[in-house]
Structure formats: structure tokens, C-alpha cells
Amino acid sequence: MSVDSRVKFPSRALWYTQWARRFKHGDVFFRALTILASALVLLVTLAIGYELWQNSALPRAKFGLEFLTGIDWNPVTNVFGALPYIYGTLLTSFIAVLIAVPIGLGIAIFLAELAPDWLRQPLGFLVELLAAVPSVVYGLWALYVLVPTLIQPTAKLLNAQLSFLPIFEGPVYGPSRLAASLVLSIMILPTISSVSRDVFLAIPRAQREAALALGATQWETISQVLVPYGLSGILGAVILGLGRALGETIAVTMVIGNNPDLTASILHPGYTMASIIANEFSEATSDLYRQALIEIGLVLFIITLFLNLIARLLVWRVARRVPTEARV
Amino acid sequence: MATDHSERLRVFTRALANREESSDAAAGVAGKPHQTKIQVRDMSFYYGTSRALESINIDFPEHYITAIIGPSGCGKSTLLRTLNRMSDLVPHTRIEGQILLDGEDLTAPSVDVVDVRRRVGMVFQRPNPFPKSIYDNLVFGPRLLGMNDRAALDAIVERSLRGAALWDEVKDKLHTSGLALSGGQQQRLCIARAMAIEPEVILMDEPASALDPIATFKIEELMQSLRERYTIIIVTHNMQQAARVSDYTAFMSWQAVAALSYNAPSAERDGSSANVTKSQAGRIIEFGSTRQIFTTPKEKETEDYITGRFG
Amino acid sequence: MTTGSFPQTRGANYRRRKFVNGVMLTLTGVATLLAVFPLVWIISYVVLEGGRFLSLDFFTQLPTPVGVPGGGVANAILGSAMVVGIACVIAMPISLVAAFYVTDHPNTPLGVAVRFGTDVLAGIPSIVMGIFAYTVVVLPQRHFSAFSGGFALAIIMTPIVLRTTEEMLKLVPRNLREGALALGAPEWKTSLQVLLPAALNGVVTGVMLGIARVAGEAAPMIFTAFGNPFFSTDPNQPIATLPHTIYVYAISPYKDWHDKAWTTALVLIAFVLGLNVLARVLTARQAHQWSGN
Numbered sequence: 057m058s059v060d061s062r063v064k065f066p067s068r069a070l071w072y073t074q075w076a077r078r079f080k081h082g083d084v085f086f087r088a089l090t091i092l093a094s095a096l097v098l099l100v101t102l103a104i105g106y107e108l109w110q111n112s113a114l115p116r117a118k119f120g121l122e123f124l125t126g127i128d129w130n131p132v133t134n135v136f137g138a139l140p141y142i143y144g145t146l147l148t149s150f151i152a153v154l155i156a157v158p159i160g161l162g163i164a165i166f167l168a169e170l171a172p173d174w175l176r177q178p179l180g181f182l183v184e185l186l187a188a189v190p191s192v193v194y195g196l197w198a199l200y201v202l203v204p205t206l207i208q209p210t211a212k213l214l215n216a217q218l219s220f221l222p223i224f225e226g227p228v229y230g231p232s233r234l235a236a237s238l239v240l241s242i243m244i245l246p247t248i249s250s251v252s253r254d255v256f257l258a259i260p261r262a263q264r265e266a267a268l269a270l271g272a273t274q275w276e277t278i279s280q281v282l283v284p285y286g287l288s289g290i291l292g293a294v295i296l297g298l299g300r301a302l303g304e305t306i307a308v309t310m311v312i313g314n315n316p317d318l319t320a321s322i323l324h325p326g327y328t329m330a331s332i333i334a335n336e337f338s339e340a341t342s343d344l345y346r347q348a349l350i351e352i353g354l355v356l357f358i359i360t361l362f363l364n365l366i367a368r369l370l371v372w373r374v375a376r377r378v379p380t381e382a383r384v
Numbered sequence: 385m386a387t388d389h390s391e392r393l394r395v396f397t398r399a400l401a402n403r404e405e406s407s408d409a410a411a412g413v414a415g416k417p418h419q420t421k422i423q424v425r426d427m428s429f430y431y432g433t434s435r436a437l438e439s440i441n442i443d444f445p446e447h448y449i450t451a452i453i454g455p456s457g458c459g460k461s462t463l464l465r466t467l468n469r470m471s472d473l474v475p476h477t478r479i480e481g482q483i484l485l486d487g488e489d490l491t492a493p494s495v496d497v498v499d500v501r502r503r504v505g506m507v508f509q510r511p512n513p514f515p516k517s518i519y520d521n522l523v524f525g526p527r528l529l530g531m532n533d534r535a536a537l538d539a540i541v542e543r544s545l546r547g548a549a550l551w552d553e554v555k556d557k558l559h560t561s562g563l564a565l566s567g568g569q570q571q572r573l574c575i576a577r578a579m580a581i582e583p584e585v586i587l588m589d590e591p592a593s594a595l596d597p598i599a600t601f602k603i604e605e606l607m608q609s610l611r612e613r614y615t616i617i618i619v620t621h622n623m624q625q626a627a628r629v630s631d632y633t634a635f636m637s638w639q640a641v642a643a644l645s646y647n648a649p650s651a652e653r654d655g656s657s658a659n660v661t662k663s664q665a666g667r668i669i670e671f672g673s674t675r676q677i678f679t680t681p682k683e684k685e686t687e688d689y690i691t692g693r694f695g
Numbered sequence: 696m697t698t699g700s701f702p703q704t705r706g707a708n709y710r711r712r713k714f715v716n717g718v719m720l721t722l723t724g725v726a727t728l729l730a731v732f733p734l735v736w737i738i739s740y741v742v743l744e745g746g747r748f749l750s751l752d753f754f755t756q757l758p759t760p761v762g763v764p765g766g767g768v769a770n771a772i773l774g775s776a777m778v779v780g781i782a783c784v785i786a787m788p789i790s791l792v793a794a795f796y797v798t799d800h801p802n803t804p805l806g807v808a809v810r811f812g813t814d815v816l817a818g819i820p821s822i823v824m825g826i827f828a829y830t831v832v833v834l835p836q837r838h839f840s841a842f843s844g845g846f847a848l849a850i851i852m853t854p855i856v857l858r859t860t861e862e863m864l865k866l867v868p869r870n871l872r873e874g875a876l877a878l879g880a881p882e883w884k885t886s887l888q889v890l891l892p893a894a895l896n897g898v899v900t901g902v903m904l905g906i907a908r909v910a911g912e913a914a915p916m917i918f919t920a921f922g923n924p925f926f927s928t929d930p931n932q933p934i935a936t937l938p939h940t941i942y943v944y945a946i947s948p949y950k951d952w953h954d955k956a957w958t959t960a961l962v963l964i965a966f967v968l969g970l971n972v973l974a975r976v977l978t979a980r981q982a983h984q985w986s987g988n
Contacts (some may be wrong), residue, residue, distance in 0.1 A: 097790070
């Protein structure tokens, strides 16, 4: 007992001295500053959601959930339904992911498993540069180069051969959902490929060795061992790409044709959530009109937030599995 | 030092004696017909320009267990990995000389590594089951070879698991993850997985180094029953283990190589002699029956190593 | 030793496996080329199209009306510099200081939350950031402004600077920091005087990547900075930016504005890609610094 108190007393005194010293040296101040800055970053994320919610009160009160299912968007009559835009966003993003996933995975595999050392870095950098090209430059290039040289001939061909399928119904336009999807697929390629490359690189060597020692070819090792092993991470990469596609604005706005309809044809012009915000926000005169656009932003925010949460959790899970196995 | 020396020799002798009492199969090294399965001829191995293995010559006898021992860094694992060309996985490596599997040179450019690895299986230092079910781990190899018949696969699974003495422990949970097993069970699963494609040779790279003594004992026991059907080559840093399980032992070292390789013809090609003096290429110091290596080593270096005077 | 019935590696099945292997591995290489192809296409097209009208005037003159030849985008260059500058002033101190916290305390609840929040923030579309800037800056002020544009860009920039800086700070060996602490340096001094200089390349890289990313943002500019055909240095007034100028020129129906869009794109892309290349060089050097010896 007496020993205890003898030990405790000086330690408490020490505690005080330590804090006093820290205070003097400015540590407490610095620590507080770093915590404040970190909290601020978190706060901003929350504040975005709060502001979007607060500033879309009018249409939420007036239309409720019908805002999501309504197909009429008319500022003159003050009726706002966002379905055509939601549909357009989902359709173009889905096709973009469909195109980008096999290519992005191929790139990831090539960079992580096959490329010789001297090629790995420069090639990886080139692919990542695709993410650095500004959206508006993609739009400019797509509108004046890609659409006339590639999209229009392709669309005509698809329509001529496969017009019995609703998704290839005519008439054929240049600016179209197909054009938007293709540009999107190029834009999300670096996201999908670099995240899944990192997933492949995180897979333990022992997995490759196990498969190869059983007489698997390199492709069998990749497709039957590495891809299943990293599947959740790869899925995360795909969802991150999807999230980018959903929110992409300027390039899509420039090539999609900005026509709100609900036809199935990818050769038709369409409209997306981000595009209508970009096109109409600065002209929105009435409060209801502007808040309806903000509510579209809110929907976009919620979808991308949700997708990002899932994707990050999936990617983190692969990173965590490595030590689990090494534990054995 | 002297007492230590004789004490250690006694331990090995006891290990050898115990084994011969307990297992008839291991009885006579000289008793069985003796055929060479893998013949390594003048093989050198290079990482880039530095030599890791120096003119290796060794005959691995068929249906025996051969242990490779030696100080760490002497190239034991490297030698083992050349035997099924897993050494190819490290870029900028090169094999010189010949490795003959039943007389066929594995280092020839025309040889397909996929085929080599089907015939020469491997078990690694750490158990590395796929994060799949036990069943899927086992049928991975057979499926690659085009077997899709459910009954045949089931038979392979049972035979391999029985062979690896794991059947009784897992027969009721074949479809649970292989990662859910204990470390020792995982390693036996990996052995079973290697056996499932019926290789001719099984290479084991310190297969028990990550396991506890009981699991180690089970693996060693298993190896005794496997030698009937396979040629086994095991790398181990544990000399008692080598004495316990193997019929033949090769002792490798890189020490004293400097002086030796100084005059070697290939050293002159490398150019600078200073480089060569520093190089630590592994070579085989002595190879013989395990009993001979551990009781009457011919080389001073071998004796120093197994009696603990080394390094 | 193999039993007679057991499938061998040789034979038809094996030829098929080898074929599939060859084809699929080749396809991954093709996929990589497929990705590099649009990059080359875009850059070469921008250089060829935009280069035709590049002149000194383009950097020093104001835009001319439709049909009047000449002119430049001096106002947009200045405007972009201003808006990005404002973004840096807001985002840099916060993200740098937060990066120190996250590096020091990666596993505290706040540390985990911030890292996760940063990742999430990075995934929110820039147009949504624009709306946020609109509701908190433009609406209360009742007018568009350079400041609101800078504010939107600051939020887009924060996660990029934070994550890059964090990655770079993590590369600084622990013993360097422990050495400083052992010498009796207080924590904040260690951070600022030892850690920061040691990771300076990394911090600079993070800031450069952040700038490169936001300098190309057009979407949030539409209803924050808004655009302005004249010179402006007033943060409280609407202002022109390069990406927004490209957008306006590109969707106009006039041929000569399209030409100007390409030239402006050349200026923008040279700046953005240049920063990216520079950042890459610095990153390589930083990684080399701690791994080299």
C-alpha cells in the first residue's frame, strides 16, 4: 500500500510537469491544430450532405418520392420529375463500366503480372495520365473528333445490322448515349486499372507459386487464383469507376445530346443528372426550380457516397486479408 | 566443445536408430534397388551476373527421401527451385548445365515449365492454400488437366487426403475454406494438393519450419509413408529433422568457395577477380547416406557443421 | 510412376491450355495499348489543332467577339490562376496539417474517420462540390464570384493534397522522427522542422497534383466563378477560367470559337500534364531518397 502511494505521487507530479512542459513548447497548441484540421475535413463532408438536404426542402416537400419517378421536367409549370436524368445517368455509366472493366482489368494484369520492370513504370504512368486530362478537353475531343470519326460510323453499323434490338434502334444521331458511354469508359479506365493493379500487387507471392507449382499456366494462375483472391478489391475498383462515371459532368454534357427521354436505344441522345445541373443551374430563376436541381445533386451525392463507402470497404478488405494469411 | 560434439553426434545416432526401429520402409538404404530420378550435372545458377550455385553435381535416387542441409544463404532453396524451374519466377536468372529428370534435360529451351511442374510438385515453407474450399484446393490441379468428371474428382480428393493423412480430420467439411484449418493441417492440405496431380517428385522447402512440434511430427510421419510412391527432396535447416526423415543427405555450403572459384574457368569470364573472391556461390560439399553424413562425415566442413562448430 | 489413366500435360487439352494462355496474355497487352491510344490521340490532336493559333497574343489579349480574328484568353489565364490560388490558400494549410495528424495517428478513431472521409470526399462529383459552394458562398452573397469558385476547388483539392502528403510523410523513416524527439525537440517542432523538410518533395507533389486536378475543372465553375469576358482581379466578382472558357467556346456554334477552344485546351493541357510529369519526377526522387541507402 505504502509502496503504491509512493509510486503514484511522483508519477502524478510528473504528469503535470509533462503537460506544463508540452504547453510551454507549444505541443498542445500544435496537437489541437492538427485535430482541428482533421475534424474540419470530416465536417466538410458532412456539411455537403447537410447543405444539399437543406437547400432542396421545397421540391422534397412538394413532390416527395415522386421526384424520383416523375418523367416531366417543366420549369414553366413548376413540375419536376428526375427519372429521365436518373435513367440516363445509370444507363450511360453502366455501359461505360461494361466497356472499361475488361480493358481496365487487362491493363492491371499486364502492369502487375507481365510487364518487364523497365516498362511497368512508364506504362503505368501513361495510363494514369488519362486521369489527368481535364474533363472539358475530353468533351472537346469527343465532340469534334471521336463522334464524327468513330461514334457515328459505329452507330450506323450497329443500327444497320442490329436494329431489331431496342438498344440499337434508330434514328442514328452523332451525340448520343453511346458517345457519352465511350468517353466515360476512357475516363474511368485509369481508376479501374490502377486500383485493381494495386489489388493484384497486394496478393501474396505464395499464391502465385502455389498455382504455378501445380502446373498452372500463367493465365490459369491469374484467372483462377489471383482474380478470385482479389475479387472484392477488384469489385471495389469497378465501383469506384462507376462512381466516377455517375458524377462526370462536362464531357458527358458535351456529347450526350441533352435530350430527356426514356427510350432504350443507346444510339439516341440522352441526358444525365450531372448534365442537367450544368446546363440549367445558372439559369434557374425560381427557388423551386433551383432547389429541384439541388435535389438532383443530392441524389447524385447519396448514390456516389454510398458507392464510395462500399468500394472503400471492399478494397480495404483485400488489404487486410494479407496479414490474415501470413499469420499461419 | 568436445563433449558438445560427441553429445550432438549421439543425438543424431539416436534419431537414426529410432527411425529404423519404427519404420521398416526406411530400413535399408542399400536394401532397395537404386535408381536415379533426378540427375544434376555441372549446374550453375545465376542471379543477374552473380553466381548463386556453383557446379552442382548430385543424383537424387528414386523413391528415397533426400535432405539438403547447410547454413542459411548457401543456396539450398535455390537448388530445390531449379528442380521444377520455379527459379524462373525471379527475373534475370539463368541456369547453366543440366538437370535430368529420367534422363530428360529440364533446362533445355524446348522443355515446357508447365509440364515440368506437373511432374515435379512442390510444398512451400509456409502453407499456402488457396482461399477456396478444401475440395476446390485439391481439384485445382486435376481440373487444369481437363478432369471434370465429378466421381473421378471425388476419388482423387479422397485418395490425396488419405495419402496426406488428413482425410479423417476433414472428410466432413470438404467444402469449408482451406484457410479455416490449423497451420499443420493447411500444410498437409498443400501436400495433398501437390499429390492430387500425381507428380513423380515432391520438393519440400522447409515444410515444417512454420509449424509447431506436433504438426512437424505429423508431417515427418507423412513423409515416411510417401516415399513408397514419390521421390522426395526436402530442404531443411533443422539437422535433426534431416537425420530423422531422410535416407540421403546433401550438405551444401558457400564458405571456402571464394578460394575455389578463384581459379574456376567461368570466373575468368566474369572478369574481375575481386568480384569472384567475394561471391558466395553455394556448392555441394558432401553427399551420402544420411547415416554416413551424420556419423562419419568425410569432409571436415560437414563435420564442423553438423557438430555445431560452423560459422 | 503416373497411373495410366491419369491425364498428362501433353495432348489436345494441353495445346488448348497453351493457346488460351497465349491469347489472353496477349490481350492484356492489347488492353494496355488500347488505353494509351486515346491519350496519344487526344494530346496530338490538341497540339496540332490548338498549335495553329498559338501566339504571344493568345496569352496577353482579351477575347475578341465572334468573327473578329486575334485576341486571346489572358483574362481566363489570370482568372484560373486566381481561382486556383484561392483554392490553395484555403486547402493547403488544412490538408497539410491534417496529413500530419493522420500520419501520426492512423489508427485513432479520428484518424480512421478522416482517412475514410477523405476517400469518400475524393469520390464526390465535382459538380456537387460546385452546388455546395453555391449554397454556402454564392447564395448568401447573392452574386457569383472568383472566391466561390476557389472555395469549390479547395474542397475538390483537399483529399488529393491530404492523401499524397500522407503517403509521402509515411515514407519518412521513423528513426528520423524518433531521433529528433530523443534530442528533446517538441512534437510540433519535429513535425515542422524535421518531418516537413524531409518530406518536402512529397508535400510539393501533393500540392502540384491537387492544382493539376482542379485547374481543369469546368463543371463547378459554371455557377460559381461564372465567367467574365474582361480582366478581373476582384475575388468578389465573376471571373473567367480556362476550362470554363473552353466549354463556352466549344459548345458555341461558331467555327472561330472552336479554333480558340482548341488553343485554350492546348494551354490548359500543357499546364496540367506538365504538373503531372513534374510531380511524378519528384515522387520518384522522394521514394529513392529513403530507399537508396
